Amino acid sequence: MREYIARLPRLIAGSRRATIDTIEPFEPAVSPRQPIDLTDDAAVTEVLNLAIQVGAVLLDSGTGAIDTQMQVRFVASMYGVENCEVDVTYNTIWVSARRGTSMPPVTAMRSVHYRSLDFTRLAAVDRLVRKIRNLAIDPGEAHTVIDAIIAAPHPYRRWVATLAWASMAGALAVLLGGGWLVAVVAFLTTAVIDRTNRLLNKIGTPLFFQQMTGGFIAVIPAAIVYENRETLGVDIKPSLVIAAGVVVLLSGLSLVGSVQDAITGAPITGCARFFELLIMTGGIISGVGIAIRLMEATGIYLPTITSTTEFDLANTPVRVVAGGTAAAAFAVASYAEFRALPTAFIGGAMGAAIVATAGHYNFGPVISAGIAASMVGLVGGLLARRALTPPLVVAVAGITPLLPGLAIYRGLYGLISGQTIDGLTAFGSAIGVGCSLAAGVTLGEFVARTLRRPRIPTRPTRALLTARSGIRPGRMTGEPDVDPDAVTQPLRKSDVRPGLTDRRI
Known part of the structure; x- marks a missing residue:
């Protein structure tokens, strides 16, 4: 019983965090997962277009401008485009990637035309950002997914x-x-x-x-x-x-x-x-x-x-x-x-x-x-x-x-x-x-x-076991403390539109 009581706060807070919650706005970006050649204009433009499409779905769903900027910049940094400026003004997203003093910047812009609310589309984009962060998928594959998410009909009639x-x-x-x-x-x-x-x-x-x-x-x-x-x-x-x-x-x-x-x-x-x-x-x-x-x-x-x-x-x-x-x-x-x-x-x-x-x-x-x-x-x-x-x-x-x-x-x-x-x-x-x-x-x-997942004091032996092995208390196996939904599964068709039953446009 004591173990279940100790686990209750963890069950409420959860071991997973929303994608936006894992992005630190004032810290340098993490190491690129799939770095591209910054001297290749086409490759940089492809990454910026991907990031700006993600931002368009977020802004269309009612996400705040600052959160949208953070996620757009985060997606670009996953491919090595770290030195970029992002500006979100009402329904327009501007992204400009600077490539040093000897090369011109690459700029992309997109206007967001509001559609009906579709929180399934928002959740699908959130999962796509997780895949980019954890599976290091290439920009072309990510483009295919985001295009399908945007073009997909509503999940039900x-x-x-x-x-x-x-x-x-x-x-x-x-x-x-x-x-x-x-x-x-x-x-x-x-x-x-x-x-x-x-x-x-x-x-x-x-x-x-x-x-x-x-x-x-x-x-x-x-x-x-x-x-x-x-x-x-x-x-x-x-x-x-x-x-x-x-x-x-x-x-x-x-x-x-x-x-x-x-x-x-x-x-x-x-x-x-x-x-x-x-x-x-x-x-x-x-x-x-x-x-x-x-x-x-x-x-x-x-x-x-x-x-x-x-x-x-x-x-x-x-x-x-x-x-x-x-x-x-x-x-x-x-x-x-x-x-x-x-x-x-x-x-x-x-x-x-x-x-x-x-x-x-x-x-x-x-x-x-x-x-x-x-x-x-x-x-x-x-x-x-x-x-x-x-x-x-x-x-x-x-x-x-x-x-x-x-x-x-x-x-x-x-x-x-x-x-x-x-x-x-x-x-x-x-x-x-x-x-x-x-x-x-x-x-x-x-x-x-x-607020991070709370650490509940437990018995010394279990705490010592956790510290040495990296296994969460209460687990019976030795799997690491990661997000299984985001890391261990490849891209699936359901990531584009889970539960799709209606083909109405």
Whole structure:
């Protein structure tokens, strides 16, 4: 029993570390695994293009600019291109390799055009970087893999993602205190939003108008059901349905990446991302406002919300389960690997539990959100090692149920109904909660990144055996303490797209 208790922290922290966690930003690169001839322009260009393609996938998935720079520079250094400058500005990646005073530098550039979130693609690139580091594969083979990763379709069909978005909205409605009817209406409304926005995306509609359309649709079903509640014999709070729809629309935006860039030393990219986030949020607000005015013009008035209006939140166990379910559903909707779903569920459930506990002691929404996000970033980063999942997947999924959709709706309703001060206060609270979530996740990930696997004191004989042989305590064989997934296995087809079942482009 003592041995199992001693091993528990190791099981939580994991023996593996995320790829980004193993890169030291201020230390020289390790010895090149597959050095190339730096006098060969074609070879250097091939390496830079490989590194920049890796960075493009990371940036497209919401990774911060500094982390993207580090991994791009790391991939280049694995092939001996160590003296290179990397600059990531918003959606552009520049890489320039200097080759001394007698030869001109080689420069590569790539613009990242945002696609739908695909965390499986992010995980596949993470594994590719591990292979480059540990197996010393040549640039040509690595190019083949990264090209296949980028060109591969999503790992499962689109209707599965639609069901996941809808399930996320239903869980959020329960998290906010709604009953089964609110959850069903939120589920159906979000399914319609997702399919409609998909059609708009096919014809090239700008994202702002997609967000506006989603906000508009979020109001209509809830208002109609509320107006006919006596005829149907039901009771519904339309504000909860609308808030759930707003959170779903907000969840696809790069909140974590924008604030993380501003904190970690990329202010230009951070400001650009945050401004884009505000514009997209403005689209949601515009759609909701237009729908409310349209409903009032037809004689349908939503319940009045004032600064004293209270929403009966669900009890703590229900909120914990609902938060975990919403996080796991978001991970599915973002095409995460199935191995990441339990970790995402734990992150969401833990965040909801911390917010519920902090709210009980009147910590306030901003402080509660910061504490919860810090723990999600810390514990999620450690648990992500066990699932061989990039920590970003767990962090984004874990804080998604905590996004301030209800505060945004409260602020919008206040501005529309002439309660300007209450509306601006609610909007300020929403911005504060959003920034607190992103900053808390950044802090938690930083601590998780610097926290190495703990060494638990054991019996002297076992400690001496470990020191002499290099074998971890508890092992029955003499295999070394390395990452078996990254070192002992060659490249496989599954490294390109594990679990691929859909050929839709």
